[in-house]
Every structure is written in structure tokens, then in C-alpha cells.
Amino acid sequence: MEPSACNLCGGRAQQFMARLHGRDLLRCGQCGLRWYHPTPTKAELKDLYAAQEYVAAEYFTLEDDLQTNHYQHMLQAADTAARRFPGGKVLEIGPGAGHFLQFCSSRGLQVEAIEFSQPLAQSIREKFGCVVREDPLEECGLPDGSFQVVAAFDLLEHVQDPAALLREIWRVLAPGGLLFLSTVSTDNLLDRVGALLHRLGLSAPLAKLHPPYHLYYFNKPTIKRSIEQADFAIEALVQENYDSRKATSSLPARLFLEAVYALHDMSGDKTNFYATCRKQTRD
Numbered sequence: 001m002e003p004s005a006c007n008l009c010g011g012r013a014q015q016f017m018a019r020l021h022g023r024d025l026l027r028c029g030q031c032g033l034r035w036y037h038p039t040p041t042k043a044e045l046k047d048l049y050a051a052q053e054y055v056a057a058e059y060f061t062l063e064d065d066l067q068t069n070h071y072q073h074m075l076q077a078a079d080t081a082a083r084r085f086p087g088g089k090v091l092e093i094g095p096g097a098g099h100f101l102q103f104c105s106s107r108g109l110q111v112e113a114i115e116f117s118q119p120l121a122q123s124i125r126e127k128f129g130c131v132v133r134e135d136p137l138e139e140c141g142l143p144d145g146s147f148q149v150v151a152a153f154d155l156l157e158h159v160q161d162p163a164a165l166l167r168e169i170w171r172v173l174a175p176g177g178l179l180f181l182s183t184v185s186t187d188n189l190l191d192r193v194g195a196l197l198h199r200l201g202l203s204a205p206l207a208k209l210h211p212p213y214h215l216y217y218f219n220k221p222t223i224k225r226s227i228e229q230a231d232f233a234i235e236a237l238v239q240e241n242y243d244s245r246k247a248t249s250s251l252p253a254r255l256f257l258e259a260v261y262a263l264h265d266m267s268g269d270k271t272n273f274y275a276t277c278r279k280q281t282r283d
């Protein structure tokens, strides 16, 4: 295996965790960041997202259930954005069905989006009459300080270079601007159960926790370091459990998950991070 530098700390001391979905799941021995090696190319990513496995994932089944904690976080973020920057400009990267844009728009904020899926991009344009770009942020050539708010819900784990994305978000934000992000979290009981079963020869749970389209995995130290290394101050960093109804359609699996989640609630190490980050001005 050719060594690749850690996206977060640059270290080359990596530990092999598992071979899943035809790739090596690695863990940085220095900072703990986890990722798939080799990183899929743009063309491979396109195929992954077109694959039935992604389209059929339970992932999207509760897309419109506003009771999930995911949407409660989006609502809180929109409230904070509107209070802090009345009438300000918001860029959401990966808006999906557009719930957060809707929350922002109805609070008087101006919205724009970046959405790679052409049909989704078109539907957002029609719904909000706003600018929707279909290229990665790094290729959009947006001027410095263009937005008061950037939202990147469930995005960091999908991109080829999370550190570069955070630097670019910093650049397009105005001084003191806010970044709202969420991403999956490792180092919880569910993750340890998956790793244990994998060692015992049952790989399916670990493979499900590490789907092929999630390229990077963060724990509390690595998400904090990622945010702070890009010159953001962390205003809030909270953890939530992924909605069990979204995770699986099997009732026994859901009951098992709920039992694990009860233990997560006690330990505080859950399955997802929600962070509110403020752009710091560099000296």
C-alpha cells in the first residue's frame, strides 16, 4: 500500500482497520482521522452516487420528517442566522430537498446553493428562484467574504479533501460569519460493536457504518481540530444519535439500535456531530 498523508495532520503513520467495499479503511496513528484509501476519483464518486445502493439507502426515507433531531438543528441554525445577520446572505452546500433554505428564506435571509445533482439543483432554482451552482465550492470562484452564513449539513464526510473545503468556506465567509455543519461521528459504542463483530468475522455491520460514499470519519478530537485548524472558533459542538427509523427498516435492528443509543446518551458519544463555527480573522 502506498502511504498517503493524513488530510488533517499530514501524518503518514496509518493503521489498517478493515477492507470494506473494495477499499482499505485506515486510521491516522497521529490524530485519529479515519478514511478510505485510495480516495475515490471524481468519476468513481459519480458512479457511487448513481448506484442503487446509494439511491435506495434508507438515508432519504425521512427526508420530509421535520420531527427528526436533524431538522430541529436546521431550525435552530436558521434562527441563529436570522438573529445574527438579519437579511444576510446564506450559502448552503448540498441542500437536498431544501428544508434549511426554506427555513432561512422564511426568516428574511437571502439564499444561494451549491448542489451537484442536476435534477435537485433545478428543483431548488424553481422553488426559491435563487442562484444554484453545480460545481464544487473550490471551483466556483466566489469572491472573498461573499456570505454571512455557510451551511454544510452532512457534507464533510462525502468530499475528497475536507481540509481544503473548510479553508474555502472560511474564505467565502465574511469576518465573523457562521458555518453550520454536521457530520458522522465515530468512537461510540455502535462503532466498537461493529469493529468487534468484524474481528469475529461478521463484516456487514461495520460496512454499513462505513458506506463507500462516506470517505472520511471524525471523532471529537478530529472534528474539533479540523474546524480550528481552518481558523474557526467553535461556538457549539453537540452530538445526536442518527434517527433509528432512518438507519434501518428492520424492527429487530431498530430495537438493538435504540438500546445502544440509550447507552450513547449516558456516555455522550453519539453518532453525529452538529457544530456552529465562527470565522476568526487571521493576524
Ligand SMILES: [Zn+2]
Binding pocket: 006, 007, 008, 009, 010, 011, 028, 029, 030, 031, 032, 033
Ligand atoms: Zn492525522
